[in-house]
Amino acid sequence: MTKLNENWGRLPDEVYSHIKKLEWDKQKNLKERLMHKRKFPIEISLGTPTADQILDNMMYFKNFINQWKDFPQQHWIKWQDKKYNTLGLQRIPVTLILNNLKELFEFLGPDIEKRIEKLSKIIEPLTTYDQRFYPILIQHLSIVEQLTPQESINITSLLQQLTPNMGKGLYLRSLPLKGIDTKFLENNKILVSALLDVLYNNAIAQAGNLLKWLGCLDYPKGWLIVKPLCKKTQESLAGLPILQMDQHTLTHYELPANNILVVENIQSGLSLPELPDTIAVIGGGNNVNWLSAQWLKNKRVAYWGDIDSWGLKILSLSKTFCPHIQTLMMDEETLKLYKNNMVTESESYSDIPVNLDSSEKDLFIVLQSNKYNANRLEQEKLPNDYIQKKLKEWKNNQNF
Template sequence: MPEEVIERLREKEWHSRRTLKARLKGERPFPVSVSLRPPRGQEAVSDLERFHRFISAWKAFPDQGCVQWESRSFRQLSLQEVPVRFLVRNVGVLAELLGDEERTALAAWERRISFILAEPFAQGEDVQRELFSALVDNLDVLRKFSEDDFKLLVRLIPQLCPGLGGGHYLRALPVVHVDTKFMEQNFQLLERLIDVLYVGDVTASGGLLEWLNCRKSPKGWSFVRPLCSCSQSALGGLPILQMDTETLLGFELPASNVLVVENAQTGLALPSLDNTIAVFGGGKNVSWLSAPWLYSRNVGYWGDIDSEGFSILSDARRRCPGIESVMMDESTVEAFSLRMVDEPSSVDFVPGFLEEHEAELFHRLREGAFGKPRLEQERLPADYVLQCLTNWAS
C-alpha cells in the first residue's frame, strides 16, 4: 500500500543517514526502486476485495510519475492495469513524498551548501566536488547551526592558514570576529573542510592542531606534592600543585624518590618522607610514567588492593619497568583482612606486567581466599603506612 511504501522510504532512505548521504553524493544512484509485489493469479481472484483496494489506492496516489504500471491478464478478471513498482527519481522527490519536515531539512541543506560553494575560497572544480562531499558528510552539523553560527563558519574558514597558531593554544588563535570557542565546538567539521581546501595538507601534518601550529590543551591532570622541605623548596616553595601529562613527561621532579598514588585523598594524607615527591589522583592515567627521566629515580606505586589496582600497576610497570609496588602484598591483606570490602567491578583478565607474588595475590583475591576481594588504601592505618613508605624510600 502507498503508506507502507512511504514509511519504508522514510526508514531506509532518509533515517539511514549513510544511505541518504550516499544518494546525495551519487555513490548510490537514483532512482530508488521499490517492488510493490502485486497479487498474482489465484491470489488476486481469491480475495477480490483486497485486490481492488490495492488497485484503487495506487490509482488515487497523487504522484503517478512514481508509479510504474503493467497490463496483466487474470482468469475471471480479464486484462488489468496493475502497479508493479515505485520509483523515486531524485532526492527532491523523496523529500516531497515524506512530508514537510524532510522538505524543510533538504531545503536548508541545499541553501547552506550552495552558499559555501559560492564563496571565493571554494572555487575550482575539484575543490567544489570535494567540499560538496565533505559538507554532505556533515549534514546534521550544518542543520543545527543557527544563522549566526553559520555566518561565523563562513567567516572563519578563509582566515585559517598554516602556522597561524604560532605555538599557542587553540583558544589564543588570532582570528577576527569569530570566537575561538566556536572553533573548538566545531573542530572536526573545520578540520575536514580545511583539509579539502589545502588538498590534504592538514592530514599530512597530523591534524588541524598541528597544521595550525597550536599546542594541545593540557589533559591528564595529577596532583604533585613534595613530601620534604628540600623538594618543596626546589618546587618554588609550593606545598602542592597540579601538572598535566605532557608536563610530567618533560619536567624532572626534584627528588630521588617518586611515589605514585592512585587516589587523591590518600595522596593528601601522605606523611613526610625525605627526598620524596608524590604524584597522585590520576587514577588510571599513568601514561606519564614512560618519561625517560624516571629511569634514574626510585619509583613506587601504591594503589587499592583489588583487580583494578593491580591492572593500573601493570600498566604503570609496562611504561616504567623498574616501578615497585608498595603495600600491595599478601602480608598487608592478612593484617587488615577484616577491613576488606566487595569490589563493584573487576578486571576479567590477569594483567600482564605483574611480578610473581602480585599475580599470585591477584588470583587469590579473585578466588575469594580472603572473604572479600578489595582492600582500599584509605583503610590502612597511618602508622602502618609511615613504616612501609619509610622502608621503601630508604
C-alpha cells in the same frame, strides 16, 4: 524493480514507509542519492493481483484501486489494463516510478522537502567558495545539518584565515582569528579539517590532525595531584599545600624533593602524614607514563596502590617506565595483617603482569587463588599508624 514483499496490492502508506526507510532513514543510501551514486528511476512494484486473489478479497481490491486513484501525483503511477477471465478488463496500478531527487523528496513529504531546502541553504556558501566541497559536506551530513547558513559563511571565513603552523606555541583557543570565535572552530574542527584537506591536498590528515597542522599545543591532559609532604618542599613549590599538574608538565618539571611517592588513589594520597624531603604524586591510576621522566632517575621513587589485580597491573606498568621504583604496602605481610578488611573485585585482571618481581607475582597468584576468600585490599582499609610506620621505614632506610 523493487518488490516490498510477495503480497499483492501494496497501498500508498506501505510504499511510503518502504521508500522512506530505504532512501531517507538509511544515511548511507541518502548520501549516495545526494552524490548521484544511486541510479534513478526508483521503481516500486505495487503487486498486481491474480483473479483468485481479487475474488478472495474484493473489498481490499476496491480499496487498493481507489487509494491509488486518489493519489495526487498520478504521473508517478504506471497503470495497466489487465483482462481477467472472471472479472473482465480491470485497470490496475502496477508501479510507482520516481525519476529524480525532486520527485523523491516531494513523495517523502513537506517536512523532508523543508529539510532539503534548509540543507541547500547551508551548503550553498561553501560550494560557492569551492565546488569540490560538495561530496565532503554530504559525507559529513549529520554535522552539516546542525549548522545555520550564517555558520556556513563563518566556516568559509575560517578556511581563508587558517594556514599551516599559524598556531605555533599557542593553544587552539588562542589563535588570532578575525570575526570568528575560536570556540566555533573547536566545535567544528572535524568538518573544517575535512574541508582544509581539500584545499591543502590532504595535508591535515597527513599531519595527524588539525592541531598538529596548525602547530598548536595539545591541551593539557592526564592531570595528577602533587602534594608536598613537608614545609621545605612546600616552600619550594611557592608555598602551595597542593596543586595539579598535567602529565606533560610533570614529565619535564623536576619536583624539588629527593623522595617521590606515587599513590594510586586520591583519598589515600590526601591523608598522607608529614614526610621530610618528600613529594607525593596522587590519583593517577593508569596514568603513569610520566614516570619515564629523566629527572626521576636521580630520585628515590616508591609506589603504593591497592592490593588487587589492577593495582599490581599498574605497579607493573610503573616499573616499565621507572625500573628502580620501590613498592610500599603491596605484599602478603600487609595482606595477612588486614585480611579481614578484604573485599572481592567486581572484575579481575587475569594475566600475571610481566614486570613484577617474584614476590609480587606470588602475591598476584595468591589473590587469584582466593586464599583469603577475597581478592582485594584497598589502600583506604589500612590504618594510619601502619601507613605512617611503613612510610617512615622507607624514608629512613636508604637500602629499602
